[in-house]
Structure formats: C-alpha cells, structure tokens
Amino acid sequence: MALETAEKVATTDDAAPAVSFATDPTRYAHWHLSIDGVVATLTMDVDEHLGLRPGYAMKLNSYDLGVDIELHDAVQRLRFEHPEVACVIITSAKDRCFSAGANIGMLAQATHPWKVNFCKFTNETRLEIEDATANSGQTYIAAVNGAAAGGGYELALACDEILLIDDGSSAVSLPELPLLAVLPATGGLTRLGDKRHVRRDLADVFVTKSEGVKAPTALRWGLVDAAIARGQFDESVSARAASIAAQRSRPKAAPGVVLEPLAVSFGKDGIAYDHVSAVLDRSAGVVTLTIAGPADEAPNDAHEARSLGCKFWPLAVARELDDLILNLRTNELTLGTWVIRTAGDMRGVLDHDRFMLEHRETDWFVNEVELLVKRVLKRLDVTSRSLLASIEPGSCFGGLLLELALVCDEQFMLDGRMEDDERSAVIVVTESNLGVYPMGNALSRLESRFFGRASELDAVRVAVGDPLDAAAASELGLVTVIPDAIDWEDELRIALEQRTSFSPDALTAMEASLRFVGPETMESKIFGRLTAWQNWIFSRPNAIGPAGALRRYGSGQRAELSRERV
Amino acid sequence: MSLNADYTDRIPNNVDLRGDRRLQRALEAWQPRFMQWWRDLGPDLIARDVYLRTAISADRDGWAHFGHLPLEEYRWGIFLADREPDRRIPFGEHMGTEAWQQVPGEYRADLQRLLVVQGDTEPASVEQQRLLGFTAPSLYDLRNLFQVNVEEGRHLWAMVYLLHAFFGREGREQAEELLMRHSGSVDAPRILGAFNEPTRDWLAFFMFTYFTDRDGKFQLGTLAESGFDPLSRTCRFMLREEAHHMMVGTTGIDRVVRRTADLMREHDTDDIKRYGGIPLDIVQRYLNFHYSVSLDLFGGERSTNVANYFTAGLKGRWQEERRGDDHRLTDATAVVDVVVGGRIEQTAIPALTALNQDLRSEYFTDCNHGVRRWNRILEEAGVDQKLSLPHHGFNRRVGAFAGSSVTPGGALVDADAWARQQAEWLPTADDFDYVHSLMKPVFEPGRMAAWIAPPATGINGQPVDYEYVHLT
Incomplete structure (x- = not known):
C-alpha cells in the first residue's frame, strides 16, 4: 500500500456529492x-x-x-x-x-x-x-x-x-x-x-x-x-x-465557537479536507482514509484553544471525519472496505491528547470537542463497512487517534522498517484509550477488545505512554497482523481482495455482531436489536413486496400480508 | 326491531334499547351530561316553547310530528333508517359480502375516527350559533334556528349511540369528549378549524346552513353507503333531517336576495344600505367566504385516508350504487388540479386517492343549483347583476391551492395583488359592521326584519304569521 497524502487527491468542482451534510x-x-x-x-x-x-x-x-x-x-x-x-x-x-x-x-x-x-x-x-x-x-x-x-x-x-x-x-x-x-x-x-x-x-x-x-x-x-x-x-x-x-451549569457568559463551513473539495477519485482525505478506488471497492496529525503545537491553555475555535486540531479533524463518514456512507454504497491511516507527528498528537485530558473537566469547549470525537468514533462503530487499520511508519495512532485503529475490525502494523525509511511504526496508548471515548455499549474500545480478559487489559494499562513497536503492540494484543516490509504490500492486498469478495450483507451483520461485545445499553439495543429487526422487515414482502404495506401506502389499496410467522 | 320510536323510554329510540340493558344504562348516564351541555352551550335565548318537528318513527310517512314544546323537552333520541334485508357492502375490496352488523376489529380505529370527527361537528354548530336567537329577523326564522339546533343535537346523539353501542369503553370515553371540546375554546377546541368561529350574524347563518351544512350532507351521504350497517342506517336517517337545514339556508338566502332585488328595483340603485337592505356585493362576498371555507372541509385533492376508507368499505362515494364503474377503483385514475410553476394544471392520479375531489365536484354541482335559483330571483325582479360561485381555487387553505393566490375568476396572481383586491372578494370589517347593524330582533308574529323578505309559506302548512315561538 503506497503512501498517499491529502494533496495528491485530484479534485474537480463537478464531483460534488449527491447528498451534502453541510x-x-x-x-x-x-x-x-x-x-x-x-x-x-x-x-x-x-x-x-x-x-x-x-x-x-x-x-x-x-x-x-x-x-x-x-x-x-x-x-x-x-x-x-x-x-x-x-x-x-x-x-x-x-x-x-x-x-x-x-x-x-x-x-x-x-x-x-x-x-x-x-x-x-x-x-x-x-x-x-x-x-x-x-x-x-x-x-x-x-x-x-x-x-x-x-x-x-x-x-x-x-x-x-x-x-x-x-x-x-x-x-x-x-x-x-x-x-x-x-x-x-x-x-x-x-x-x-x-x-x-x-x-x-x-x-x-x-x-x-x-x-x-x-x-x-x-x-x-x-x-x-x-x-x-x-x-x-x-x-x-x-x-x-x-x-x-x-x-444547569453552562458557562453563561462564554462566547461560543463558531463552526465555520468545512473546506472540502470533491474529485472523481477522492475527497479532501484540510486534515482528512479519502482516496476512492472504485474498481477495488476500497476507500483509503488518511487523517493527518496536527501541524501546530498544542495550545498553552483553554483560552487559546477557544480562540483557535474550529481550527483547534481535534475539533477540525473530528468535524472533517464526521462529514467524510456521512458522505461515504450515503453516497458511496459500493465502496465496502475502508482502510484507515494516519500521517503526521506523533508528538504533536500526544501533546494535543494530553491537552484534552488536562482540560476536559474544567473547560466547556474542550469537553465539547471530546464529546464530538466520541460521537464521531461511535458513528464509525455503527458504519456498515469493513474497517481495516493500516499502521505504517510516519503514522500517528496515539491517544485519541489510536481509537481510530481500535474502531477497526482488524489492525495491520508494519513490523520493522521499509526500505529507504529510517522510521518504524509505533502506536501509543494513553489515558484517552481507557474510558474517555466509550462505545455505544458503554465500554471503552480496549475494554471491548479485552472483554473478559482483565489481565491483558491490565498489561495494556501498564504500557500507557510507551511508544509500542509492532512486536510490542502484537504482544499486548493491540494489533492483528504484523507483516514485515517484504510481506506488507502482499498481505494487505490479499486481505483487501479477500474481504471485498465476501457477501457485503454477511460482512455487515458479522462486523456489527463482533464490534459490540458485553453488556447491552439502550443505544446498543437501538443499533443492534431494533435496527436489525427493522431492516429485516424492510426487506420482507409484507412491507415492500408489490402488495406490501409500504408499497401500497397511499394507493388506497390494502396490503396483502402473508400470514406465515417466521 | 321496531320501526316506531318507543317514547315510553327515557331515550326515544327505534333500536330496542330496552333489550340491551348495558347500552341503555350507558346512554342514560350520558343523557344528563348532554342536557347539562345543552343548558351551558345551547341557545342562549330562552323561549317558553317552540313549534318543533320531532321524529317519532323512522318510516317514510310519519317520521316527524309537529307541536309546541320547550326546547329542553325535545325528545332527543336514537333513530336509524329501516334495516335493508340482506344488505351487501356496495364497494371496496369487501364488495358483495354481507354488510357488517358489528365493527370489524381491523377497522375499529378508522371507524371510530370517522364517527368522532363527524360527531364533533354536530354540537359545534349549536355552540357557534348560540347567540343568534337574540337577533332573529322573525319568529319564523327563530323557530328554524331552534329546529336546526335541536336536530344537530340529535345528530350528536346518533354518533354517540354508535360509539356507545359498538366501540366499548373507548367509545364511551370518546362520547364524553364530544361534550368536553367546545367551539372556540382555548383549551379544548373542536377538531375542525372551521367549527371554532362563531356564526356572527344571520346572513352568515344562512350561508353556513347552505354551504357548510351541505358539506355535512355529502359526508353523511358517503357514510350512508358504509359497509358498517348501523352507520349506514344512522346516516340515512340523518340525511332526512339535514335536508331541512339545507332548506333553511336555501330559502334564507332566497329571501335576502329577493328583498335586496326589490329594494334595488324600487329605488333604482345598487346602494340599498340607506333602505336597510343588504347590497348584492356583500351577499356575494359572504358567499365567496362560506363556499371557499366549506370546500376546505372536503380535504386535499389527494388523500390516502379517504382511499383507505373506500377500499375498506367504510366510506363510499356519493350515490355509490348509481355509479356505473366497478366500485373498486383499483386501476382507475382521476384528474385533479395541481399548481405547477405558477400555472394551474391537471394531473392524473389513482382514482382511489382522488375521492375527496370526486365528492367536492358533486358538492359543486349541488351548490350551483342555489346560485341559479338566486339569479332567477334577480332576473325576475329585473336586476341585471348575478351571483356566482368563486373558482374552487379561491381562498383555499387546504389542498392543491393552499398557499396559492387565486382570484374568484380562477386566475393565479401573486400574493400582493391578491391582498390588494381581497376587500372586493371577501367580507370586510365594514361589511360585518353593516350587517351587524341590521341585526335587530323582530319577534312580532308575521313581521320580518327590513333586510329579508317573508317566506313563501309557513311551516307544516301553518301561516307565516303563526306564532312559531312563544317567548314568554
């Protein structure tokens, strides 16, 4: 898998999406x-x-x-x-x-x-x-x-x-x-x-x-x-x-942060925001999403973060990613596999991550950004696409960005170095991964990952803050496969080709079942039980057959219902 | 089942109430609440007695008899038209099967809704008209008002009977609520908006009985076709009473027009205000208003509800059995108006969903009879002007023309142009003030207010100067 950055996405004006969320x-x-x-x-x-x-x-x-x-x-x-x-x-x-x-x-x-x-x-x-x-x-x-x-x-x-x-x-x-x-x-x-x-x-x-x-x-x-x-x-x-x-205790006098329109350009084969981009490979049915780390230093205090407003990196990334997810989900139905990448300076990501953790309980704005990040991650959790994380040298899956890898169904991480590249791939677990961004089942993604395996979760807790290379991450159970430079391209290609050959329906059902382990919440029931039943009904003749109730609605003719209980 | 009303019961009826103790008890419990409602919200003017027609049997000849009685002693009762042996459902997907004598569970909610909406309009009109007695233009008219009022009350009974007899506890609760909602109430208004405005004067009353009660007639006509036989029989009997209300409206407007024409000819002027008449342009504006708001009562051009009611066999078309089609309409289409890009156009839609339009066009034809009649009166009096029905898109709030500005002539104009001419088309505050200034009671037998001609004949063969109402 070749590295591509946001700038490489060719864009034209006439490729705007069918449905826009802006x-x-x-x-x-x-x-x-x-x-x-x-x-x-x-x-x-x-x-x-x-x-x-x-x-x-x-x-x-x-x-x-x-x-x-x-x-x-x-x-x-x-x-x-x-x-x-x-x-x-x-x-x-x-x-x-x-x-x-x-x-x-x-x-x-x-x-x-x-x-x-x-x-x-x-x-x-x-x-x-x-x-x-x-x-x-x-x-x-x-x-x-x-x-x-x-x-x-x-x-x-x-x-x-x-x-x-x-x-x-x-x-x-x-x-x-x-x-x-x-x-x-x-x-x-x-x-x-x-x-x-x-x-x-x-x-x-x-x-x-x-x-x-x-x-x-x-x-x-x-x-x-x-x-x-x-x-x-x-x-x-x-x-x-x-x-x-x-x-209620809202900061009554605080000035708000204006959510300016997102800068986005749409091309035939890509969508590019300031920090987030997507390359659409229609023949393969694969989208590669790349989330860029921060270009600037983390703010010194909450006031500075508020004055950055919607340019504050975690907020900008969350809004862009949210819009991208919605766009792809609504307008690109046949692109069934998403590869999630990050690119950027790990230190900058961790600085922002630390800043967020420091101010989350005292500043309303940081709290809101955190809640938005949480919701965007949840949106990914319930997205009916196969999600694969590609963790490469130059990536920055640390803290809140590590959640993006943990959202995925499988994680691929390069073991060792690529030719002509001094860097190796690392990930960093932080406090952010220990409950700040819960899933719909009220567990953190790590708790879900290690459900019923308390000692493994404890081992991860001990590693908080450490840069983990592929071997260490694999040892801790944080990644799925760790190909080396020789195998990397092939492993990823085969994984994608295999994935895209499966039935999309079965994949959606399987992934939704595996992603949410453990306890039920109202939210998990809505997206699991209620939605699954409804989607079953939505495909049944009693609702959508030629004489079904939805199809007949408004015609004045009564639905013809099969009396068979399934 | 006896055809003759049993007047030995507290509630006169031809449904063998005595044979159904549970229902009898339920209705006897409702009766005092109805009487309380009548005292609270019925006519404000208290007369000693009124020359009223009372239903005593449901057969063709002797279904009513006449006599003076205090309004409160009117025998509100329950009358259904005769049961037709072996009646079959005349339309919809159950066509040809035996008419239902009980509510089919599948259609309980729909039928209940139809009854509640219909039932809600009956007491509403009594409430709207409660103050009119004080300004009646004659004892003859006062009597007609009271007759209409007591019969609207009886129509409420008819719906309440059905709710109590066939809809269980929930039906009884709905019957209670028919007395809880009040026309114009802030907290619990009547269901349909048009029934929350007071009837402000007698010209409005005549217009209301002509145009709005006529909507009621057509709605009842479609329910008279219902596959639910008790509803069908109830509505067939109500239609006979409704005919009288139409008559009050038709002849009321007749007499206004006649008086206006006479004054115009006598004084050779259109401006008959100084002679105490109602100028023809005011009559036309009242007509425009009442006709257009009554059209709204038929609902939108496309309606899924009415299509469902038809397919289910709950609500048919006007004179369903005289229609020459298959009475199912599953494949038929009908043409309805649409406003597209600033033009009125026509589009074909499934006939089932266009049934409101079907009924509205029957109504239009019926309304036109009245207009022709009034124009004949004008013509006979030597007056050149004519009255006319405005275009069906004029002043509409419901359906294809809602939000469009259509002139009475049928031209689509912009909202500003429409607003500038509104005073030519709809009653103005000055019109209301003027008509209001004429509303002085005339309670001397045989005398008429100056703005209305006497009727051609009296009630039930009595002379016009008969003392129809004893006030004290």
Missing part, C-alpha cells in the same frame, strides 16, 4: 432556531415542497433525510456556538400537529440502503440530543403542541421531558405496526421501556393502537411527563424551560 441556520428550510438568553427553541416547520428527492410532499411536519440533516446541524451548533444555552425546546410551527414522523411516500419509494442509512442517521441524531442533555448541560424538552405520530413521537422520546398539549384531540402514537407493517425504529420501541419505563403490556397496547393516546392516558402510562391545557401551554413550556435552565 448546512447552517441561514440555510435551513425546515427548522427555525431562535435563542432567548439561556433557552433555545428549535421549531419544526417542514416545507412540504422541499424534499431531498422528488416524488413526495412532506405534509404535517413529516420528514426526510434533508430535514434531519438540519436538525443534526442545529444540535451540533447549539453546543459549540451557544454555550450559554442550557435548555432547548423542540416544538412545531404547524397548527395542531407536532410531527407525523418519517415521510411515508419517501420511505415507500426509497431503496433498501436508503431506508437503512436514513434510519441510522436519524437514530444517531436522536442520540446526539440525548448526549447533549446528559453531557453538555443542554437539556432538550419536547413541547408537543399537537399530534405526534411515529417518528414525531420518537423525536420527543429523545428529549429529556415531553410536555403534551391537552386539548381533547392531540395524541401521541406509534402507528407504524398497524398502518405500515413496519416498526417505530428511530428508537421508539427501545425507549418506551428502557428510558421511560412504560409497562410492557401498556407499550404493547400503545404500539398496536394506530390512533395513539391523548394527554390524560399518555401521562398515566408514562408516555409523557406533563399534560398541559392548551390555554396554559406556551406559558408552562417557557416556565419549565427556564426552571431547567436555572439548574
């Missing part, structure tokens, strides 16, 4: 973001004519990927640009309608991969909302001022509190099963029990009752936290938001 509040078509002191309000106001694809109208605040891309952007921006905000209200601008959930016309016409990708991204965004509430001091509450159906109610479920209008008609519902023969799979089924502790039998009634339940029952069953008369609704929501904000 936006900002001035460009939102479906949301209004307003900020009043410590309380922000995100108002959903979907423009039914501005779907991402033609062929469906997004009535009643139903949504598609485009709507969720804006929500993702808003949640992200609020954390960085508005540290003063301590409570975020999600509500609707529509009359008597909060949200009707994912647009069914869109789902009906979508390909299977599109549906799966869409659900994955919406799930990630719901979890970002919960992460902001849990770790950023920004508590989300849902002001459900009208009917909330399906994904609409699931969006509310992602909030810390759900305040439902009690007007004698507005209901919350999860009608997917009775109406569409699919699941409420943006976490709805999981959160009912795991988060809101709704009794199982009542949850069963709820998800089989297409019309849902109105405020008094919803409150009694634990589906919402408050039922508020229409006349008092706005006032009560504001009061609740103010009271929540008063309890």
Whole structure:
C-alpha cells in the first residue's frame, strides 16, 4: 500500500456529492432556531415542497433525510456556538400537529440502503440530543403542541421531558405496526421501556393502537411527563424551560465557537479536507482514509484553544471525519472496505491528547470537542463497512487517534522498517484509550477488545505512554497482523481482495455482531436489536413486496400480508 | 326491531334499547351530561316553547310530528333508517359480502375516527350559533334556528349511540369528549378549524346552513353507503333531517336576495344600505367566504385516508350504487388540479386517492343549483347583476391551492395583488359592521326584519304569521 497524502487527491468542482451534510441556520428550510438568553427553541416547520428527492410532499411536519440533516446541524451548533444555552425546546410551527414522523411516500419509494442509512442517521441524531442533555448541560424538552405520530413521537422520546398539549384531540402514537407493517425504529420501541419505563403490556397496547393516546392516558402510562391545557401551554413550556435552565451549569457568559463551513473539495477519485482525505478506488471497492496529525503545537491553555475555535486540531479533524463518514456512507454504497491511516507527528498528537485530558473537566469547549470525537468514533462503530487499520511508519495512532485503529475490525502494523525509511511504526496508548471515548455499549474500545480478559487489559494499562513497536503492540494484543516490509504490500492486498469478495450483507451483520461485545445499553439495543429487526422487515414482502404495506401506502389499496410467522 | 320510536323510554329510540340493558344504562348516564351541555352551550335565548318537528318513527310517512314544546323537552333520541334485508357492502375490496352488523376489529380505529370527527361537528354548530336567537329577523326564522339546533343535537346523539353501542369503553370515553371540546375554546377546541368561529350574524347563518351544512350532507351521504350497517342506517336517517337545514339556508338566502332585488328595483340603485337592505356585493362576498371555507372541509385533492376508507368499505362515494364503474377503483385514475410553476394544471392520479375531489365536484354541482335559483330571483325582479360561485381555487387553505393566490375568476396572481383586491372578494370589517347593524330582533308574529323578505309559506302548512315561538 503506497503512501498517499491529502494533496495528491485530484479534485474537480463537478464531483460534488449527491447528498451534502453541510448546512447552517441561514440555510435551513425546515427548522427555525431562535435563542432567548439561556433557552433555545428549535421549531419544526417542514416545507412540504422541499424534499431531498422528488416524488413526495412532506405534509404535517413529516420528514426526510434533508430535514434531519438540519436538525443534526442545529444540535451540533447549539453546543459549540451557544454555550450559554442550557435548555432547548423542540416544538412545531404547524397548527395542531407536532410531527407525523418519517415521510411515508419517501420511505415507500426509497431503496433498501436508503431506508437503512436514513434510519441510522436519524437514530444517531436522536442520540446526539440525548448526549447533549446528559453531557453538555443542554437539556432538550419536547413541547408537543399537537399530534405526534411515529417518528414525531420518537423525536420527543429523545428529549429529556415531553410536555403534551391537552386539548381533547392531540395524541401521541406509534402507528407504524398497524398502518405500515413496519416498526417505530428511530428508537421508539427501545425507549418506551428502557428510558421511560412504560409497562410492557401498556407499550404493547400503545404500539398496536394506530390512533395513539391523548394527554390524560399518555401521562398515566408514562408516555409523557406533563399534560398541559392548551390555554396554559406556551406559558408552562417557557416556565419549565427556564426552571431547567436555572439548574444547569453552562458557562453563561462564554462566547461560543463558531463552526465555520468545512473546506472540502470533491474529485472523481477522492475527497479532501484540510486534515482528512479519502482516496476512492472504485474498481477495488476500497476507500483509503488518511487523517493527518496536527501541524501546530498544542495550545498553552483553554483560552487559546477557544480562540483557535474550529481550527483547534481535534475539533477540525473530528468535524472533517464526521462529514467524510456521512458522505461515504450515503453516497458511496459500493465502496465496502475502508482502510484507515494516519500521517503526521506523533508528538504533536500526544501533546494535543494530553491537552484534552488536562482540560476536559474544567473547560466547556474542550469537553465539547471530546464529546464530538466520541460521537464521531461511535458513528464509525455503527458504519456498515469493513474497517481495516493500516499502521505504517510516519503514522500517528496515539491517544485519541489510536481509537481510530481500535474502531477497526482488524489492525495491520508494519513490523520493522521499509526500505529507504529510517522510521518504524509505533502506536501509543494513553489515558484517552481507557474510558474517555466509550462505545455505544458503554465500554471503552480496549475494554471491548479485552472483554473478559482483565489481565491483558491490565498489561495494556501498564504500557500507557510507551511508544509500542509492532512486536510490542502484537504482544499486548493491540494489533492483528504484523507483516514485515517484504510481506506488507502482499498481505494487505490479499486481505483487501479477500474481504471485498465476501457477501457485503454477511460482512455487515458479522462486523456489527463482533464490534459490540458485553453488556447491552439502550443505544446498543437501538443499533443492534431494533435496527436489525427493522431492516429485516424492510426487506420482507409484507412491507415492500408489490402488495406490501409500504408499497401500497397511499394507493388506497390494502396490503396483502402473508400470514406465515417466521 | 321496531320501526316506531318507543317514547315510553327515557331515550326515544327505534333500536330496542330496552333489550340491551348495558347500552341503555350507558346512554342514560350520558343523557344528563348532554342536557347539562345543552343548558351551558345551547341557545342562549330562552323561549317558553317552540313549534318543533320531532321524529317519532323512522318510516317514510310519519317520521316527524309537529307541536309546541320547550326546547329542553325535545325528545332527543336514537333513530336509524329501516334495516335493508340482506344488505351487501356496495364497494371496496369487501364488495358483495354481507354488510357488517358489528365493527370489524381491523377497522375499529378508522371507524371510530370517522364517527368522532363527524360527531364533533354536530354540537359545534349549536355552540357557534348560540347567540343568534337574540337577533332573529322573525319568529319564523327563530323557530328554524331552534329546529336546526335541536336536530344537530340529535345528530350528536346518533354518533354517540354508535360509539356507545359498538366501540366499548373507548367509545364511551370518546362520547364524553364530544361534550368536553367546545367551539372556540382555548383549551379544548373542536377538531375542525372551521367549527371554532362563531356564526356572527344571520346572513352568515344562512350561508353556513347552505354551504357548510351541505358539506355535512355529502359526508353523511358517503357514510350512508358504509359497509358498517348501523352507520349506514344512522346516516340515512340523518340525511332526512339535514335536508331541512339545507332548506333553511336555501330559502334564507332566497329571501335576502329577493328583498335586496326589490329594494334595488324600487329605488333604482345598487346602494340599498340607506333602505336597510343588504347590497348584492356583500351577499356575494359572504358567499365567496362560506363556499371557499366549506370546500376546505372536503380535504386535499389527494388523500390516502379517504382511499383507505373506500377500499375498506367504510366510506363510499356519493350515490355509490348509481355509479356505473366497478366500485373498486383499483386501476382507475382521476384528474385533479395541481399548481405547477405558477400555472394551474391537471394531473392524473389513482382514482382511489382522488375521492375527496370526486365528492367536492358533486358538492359543486349541488351548490350551483342555489346560485341559479338566486339569479332567477334577480332576473325576475329585473336586476341585471348575478351571483356566482368563486373558482374552487379561491381562498383555499387546504389542498392543491393552499398557499396559492387565486382570484374568484380562477386566475393565479401573486400574493400582493391578491391582498390588494381581497376587500372586493371577501367580507370586510365594514361589511360585518353593516350587517351587524341590521341585526335587530323582530319577534312580532308575521313581521320580518327590513333586510329579508317573508317566506313563501309557513311551516307544516301553518301561516307565516303563526306564532312559531312563544317567548314568554
């Protein structure tokens, strides 16, 4: 595998991706973001004519990927640009309608991969909302001022509190099963029990009752936290938001850090950001991602980091990598194997890593960057691509960047030196790898790797801070294969050729199963159990056959369901 | 099942309520709540008694009898049209199978929703009209208002009966909520927006009974086709009562137009305000408003819900059995309007999803009869001007034209141009003030307010100057 750097990626302007995740509040078509002191309000106001694809109208605040891309952007921006905000209200601008959930016309016409990708991204965004509430001091509450159906109610479920209008008609519902023969799979089924502790039998009634339940029952069953008369609704929501904000400890006066647009160029065979680049080998079905280490010294103090803003290396890398993952995941379905490389000065990486560890608990900005890095790594964990780490001389897998190698399904590390190169490959374990960036199963990647092997994990702990060459890393179980210079190219080539010859479906299922060992969390259940079941349903004739419920939806003809239980 | 109402029961009915103790108890428990609602939100003007028609049996000849009685003593009851032996479901995928006498579990939620939405409009209109009695233009009109009100109340009973009899505990809860929501209430408004505005004057009342109640007639007509037989029979009986409400609207506008035409001819001027009449342009603006908001009640041009209801056999088309097609429509298409790139165009969509449009075009034809009738009155009076229905895209908030600015003539214009001309097309604050200034009660038998002509005949063969209402 030849070394390639970001500069080598040929780029042209006409190769822009089919779906872009870049936006900002001035460009939102479906949301209004307003900020009043410590309380922000995100108002959903979907423009039914501005779907991402033609062929469906997004009535009643139903949504598609485009709507969720804006929500993702808003949640992200609020954390960085508005540290003063301590409570975020999600509500609707529509009359008597909060949200009707994912647009069914869109789902009906979508390909299977599109549906799966869409659900994955919406799930990630719901979890970002919960992460902001849990770790950023920004508590989300849902002001459900009208009917909330399906994904609409699931969006509310992602909030810390759900305040439902009690007007004698507005209901919350999860009608997917009775109406569409699919699941409420943006976490709805999981959160009912795991988060809101709704009794199982009542949850069963709820998800089989297409019309849902109105405020008094919803409150009694634990589906919402408050039922508020229409006349008092706005006032009560504001009061609740103010009271929540008063309890949170956000740095009220701190100026925010503006997330400037990413500089990115797209070429036929590559995508290049400032620190991150991707070379697309379409004939091989392989993408090589290269993450560059920092060019500058780590800041001296948190103030300096904040003034660097979005140029602060860990933040810049995380944003670029996040955008790249989303781009590749959405727009490059046949590139099924990603090789992850790093290139740069290990010392600079470790300095930044140390800086992050030193300030993570005392500075809101460093905390936010760390949380973003955590989320980007999690996005990789649930990405349905084979991930291989290529650890070569000149790479800088240390601390937070070592996590990128640990995300991978297998790690290849060069043993010894390449011809004409004095350097050898090393990795460095730091405190960052011991729990700072947990996976969705709440374990660190090292804990997952050495699950049930405490002594091996202890041995790694002892090696914190040491530069580990291939032999040492292999000895500690941190890498999979350590070819020498003679075998390196061939080993990697054969591994890639073999990998890309397997069934992509089987690989996706196998990798997702192996990546998450040990305990379940709400998050792992959403991406594991719930998503797997939903994706199975999404490929079954009862949902997507010519007479299936999704395909027939909107035609007025009833679905023909096979009565066979599988 | 007896066709004659059993008036020895507390709740008159032809559904053998005595034979179903559970249902009888449930409805007897609901009855005092209904009466409380009537006292709280029914007509504010209290009359000693009113010359009312009361249903006593459901057969063609003697389904109503007339007599003076206090409104509160009106016998709200439960009447279904006769059961047709061996009735079959006339459309949809269950076409030809026996009509359901019980709610199929699969369609419980949909049927319940249909009943609740229909049921919610009935008491809503009573609430909207509660103050009108104080400004009635004659005792004859006051009586008609009360008749409409008590029958809307009875229509509520009809829906409540179905909810109680067939939808279990949840049906009873929904029946309760029909009395909890109130027109215009901040905390619990009626379900459909149009039913949350008060009926501000008698011209609006006539327009409402002509245009908005006519939407009700067409909705009931589609439910009368339902494969759920008790709903079908209920709606067939309600349609007979609804016909009277239409009559009140039709003849009410007749009389306004006649009076206006007479004043125009007599004084040879369009400006008849000084003679206490309602100028024709105000009538046209009221008509424009009520027609356009009533069109919205039919829903969007494309509707999945209505398609599902049809396929399921829950809600048919107007006069389904007279249609010459296959009554399934699985392969049929229909043409609907769309606004594309600043132009009104037509596009073909599956006929099943275009059923709102189908019903709306039946409604349009029916509304046009009235307009022709009023124009005949104008013509006979020697007045050149004519009334007309605005284009179906005018002033719409629902469907293909929502968000577009369409003139009454059907031209698509920009929003600013539309706003500049709005005062020519929709009632203005001045119009409302002027009509409001005419709203003075006339309670002397046989006399009419100056803005309306007397009716051609009285009620049930009684003379026009009959004392239809005893106020004290």
